[in-house]
Amino acid sequence: MTTISSAVAELGWTSFFGEQVAVEELGDCTPVRVLSVHRGRVTVAGDAGEESISSRMPTGGVADDRPTVGDWLLIDRTTRSVVRLLTRTSLFKRPAPGDDRRTQLIAANVDTLFIVTSGNQDFNVARLERYLVLARETGVRPVVVVTKMDLAAPSERFVDAARALQAGLHVEQVDGRDPKSVAGLAAYCRFGETVALVGSSGVGKSTLVNTLRGSDQIATQAVRDDDGKGRHTTTVREMHRLAGGADGGGWLIDTPGMRELQMSEVATGVTEVFDDVMAVALECRFTNCSHGEEPGCAIRPAIADGLLDPARVDRWRKLDLEDGVNSVMVATRRARSGKAPRRGG
Numbered sequence: 001m002t003t004i005s006s007a008v009a010e011l012g013w014t015s016f017f018g019e020q021v022a023v024e025e026l027g028d029c030t031p032v033r034v035l036s037v038h039r040g041r042v043t044v045a046g047d048a049g050e051e052s053i054s055s056r057m058p059t060g061g062v063a064d065d066r067p068t069v070g071d072w073l074l075i076d077r078t079t080r081s082v083v084r085l086l087t088r089t090s091l092f093k094r095p096a097p098g099d100d101r102r103t104q105l106i107a108a109n110v111d112t113l114f115i116v117t118s119g120n121q122d123f124n125v126a127r128l129e130r131y132l133v134l135a136r137e138t139g140v141r142p143v144v145v146v147t148k149m150d151l152a153a154p155s156e157r158f159v160d161a162a163r164a165l166q167a168g169l170h171v172e173q174v175d176g177r178d179p180k181s182v183a184g185l186a187a188y189c190r191f192g193e194t195v196a197l198v199g200s201s202g203v204g205k206s207t208l209v210n211t212l213r214g215s216d217q218i219a220t221q222a223v224r225d226d227d228g229k230g231r232h233t234t235t236v237r238e239m240h241r242l243a244g245g246a247d248g249g250g251w252l253i254d255t256p257g258m259r260e261l262q263m264s265e266v267a268t269g270v271t272e273v274f275d276d277v278m279a280v281a282l283e284c285r286f287t288n289c290s291h292g293e294e295p296g297c298a299i300r301p302a303i304a305d306g307l308l309d310p311a312r313v314d315r316w317r318k319l320d321l322e323d324g325v326n327s328v329m330v331a332t333r334r335a336r337s338g339k340a341p342r343r344g345g
């Protein structure tokens with residue numbers, strides 16, 4: 001695709017999206033990024049600045065073919081209607097409450113996930129592991145942000161515990177209220193990059209968002225928006241431009257949906273984050289081994305020999321039960337059988 005404006009580049013346009021658009025299309029169409037979503041409409045930004053357009057898609061489309069925060073849309077330059085949704089680099093979604101067939105889309109095209117935890121009472125390895133699974137599943141780079149470092153003096157052990165969860169995992173310690181302390185996080189949200197936050201209530205997400213955005217932007221974030229019936233409603237913007245500076249200038253997605261995110265359909269991620277446990281479990285004699293009293297269990301001897309941490313195995317089993325990892329295990333065994341003979345099998 002040909003030249004793209006600096007406004008669009010700043011919004012996070014990359015060659016990944018550029019390659020999805022033919023040069024000829026740009027005569028009639030232009031790309032815009034979704035900043036927020038509300039009843040039948042989306043607030044988007046692009047070459048023409050910000051505007052509210054109809055979120056109606058041209059065709060019935062597939063389930064996930066609806067615009068969500070962070071999405072890139074190709075829209076008609078004249079009618080401002082959606083021509084199509086561009087393929088995403090990542091997508092956060094969850095089952096819609098009360099309806100088992102539909103999914104609720106939460107955020108798209110996120111580059112980095114800040115997994116926020118506080119360095120004192122909240123710190124919980126099992127929860128961190130779940131979020132790491134989520135990051136793995138969505139293909140987003142995880143960064144653990146440990147807040148309230150000013151309160152919890154001997155918190156090095158939290159940081160060490162977090163670092164031990166995954167090779168090469170970035171763990172940053174901050175006082176979320178202090179701009180100087182938070183400045184190091186700018187390296188993860190440079191020009192055009194998009195960050196989202198997860199973490200339980202009270203860990204300091206709002207505080208971090210405000211500090212990252214710069215104190216001048218704290219006040220009001222309401223946008224006036226046409227609701228399509230000639231009325232104006234006030235909605236809350238869900239994608240925020242971060243304070244500039246040498247490294248900064250990225251985007252931060254902060255939506256209620258992201259905050260409430262639970263684990264769902266994470267089976268593949270579980271197998272990757274717990275690959276050490278999974279490798280041993282594949283050696284159990286029975287596919288449905290509960291790693292309790294069964295003969296031929298490989299997990300129990302591995303724990304006895306000190307090869308596996310029993311607490312980690314416990315956490316894995318809990319996730320296993322919740323997320324139906326068993327089906328993945330069965331598939332993995334099936335794929336392996338015939339390829340490599342199993343030890344002692």
Ligand SMILES: Nc1nc2c(ncn2[C@@H]2O[C@H](COP(=O)(O)OP(=O)(O)OP(=O)(O)O)[C@@H](O)[C@H]2O)c(=O)[nH]1
Pocket residue numbers: 147148149150151174175176177199200201202203204205206207208259
């Ligand atoms: N001392 C200290 N206090 C902090 C820090 N970060 C947040 N706080 C305080 O912790 C409390 C909770 O912070 P919030 O930012 O509201 O937490 P949250 O994660 O947004 O919580 P929810 O909105 O419930 O999801 C507030 O009183 C903050 O001032 C920190 O790094 N150090």
Ligand SMILES: [Zn+2]
Pocket residue numbers: 281284289290291292294296297298299300
């Ligand atoms: Zn077993």
